[in-house]
């Protein structure tokens with residue numbers, strides 16, 4: 646800590662990302678990447694951009710990508726905002742869309758970037774406890790708030806809320822912004838984008854890092870009422886502007902256009918998730934029902950931190966959170982079948 650740090654910087658508690666190990670022979674099941682790689686059409690679109698157009702500045706509005714997203718969701722391009730990963734989209738939302746003076750509400754077990762952004766932007770917040778089955782109970786959010794945000798499915802539990810529960814929340818909460826973070830929605834959930842035309846306070850965020858396997862490209866987006874999208878554009882353009890680069894726009898648009906590859910690879914991940922769940926249960930693990938590309942599991946007799954360390958010694962990395970109620974869980978990303986088998990084999994060896 647330097648004497649030049651302001652009290653504000655001293656108080657910041659930054660987000661701790663999952664490890665990105667240097668060793669390539671590890672079975673990496675710790676940051677929910679997609680084992681199948683991006684659409685070949687997205688790769689071809691990026692290659693064409695690289696060889697033909699890199700001397701030109703990108704379109705500051707990313708119109709090509711907005712159109713592809715709008716076509717996919719049957720909305721208009723002015724209902725779409727795009728950014729460098731959904732983390733950046735979320736940063737803009739936290740920076741400008743929540744009311745101050747009343748607390749932002751989010752689940753007490755959720756994506757750990759939310760309290761970090763609250764610290765950065767000086768937003769008061771109130772974590773709302775999950776129920777005893779680790780589910781979000783929407784009735785608990787019916788209280789005065791400066792905004793509400795939750796992932797659906799939730800992270801790191803993987804538990805999914807039905808669209809009806811989200812719609813009931815929106816009906817009871819017309820006066821502040823409700824954000825549904827759908828980073829993992831494509832692995833079995835129904836998108837709340839279907840509700841944006843009816844609820845002008847709803848904003849749905851998504852990422853291309855998971856179901857479209859482009860985590861390294863850094864593309865995320867939000868869909869909502871044009872007024873909310875315009876607010877986000879104003880916030881974005883009040884910085885030195887962070888437009889997407891040409892490769893990101895071309896690759897992300899092509900990934901949205903290639904529905905067949907997207908659907909096929911999502912189905913493969915879902916099938917692997919179900920198979921891995923059964924295999925883990927056979928080893929005595931309790932696995933929460935997941936609609937994401939990861940599972941959240943605990944063993945009644947085995948310590949999660951020791952399991953994570955033992956797995957690592959066998960070349961398998963999973964995520965363990967040293968955090969109250971979830972300390973006995975492991976979050977395990979769904980890999981290719983042979984990676985999932987390596988995990989099961991390693992668990993058997995650890996004994």
Ligand code: PMP
Nearest residue numbers: 730731732756796828852854865
């Ligand atoms: N939301 C949730 C719930 C996540 O788990 C993640 C991934 N860590 C993100 C948003 C951010 O994803 P990205 O920045 O790669 O789009």
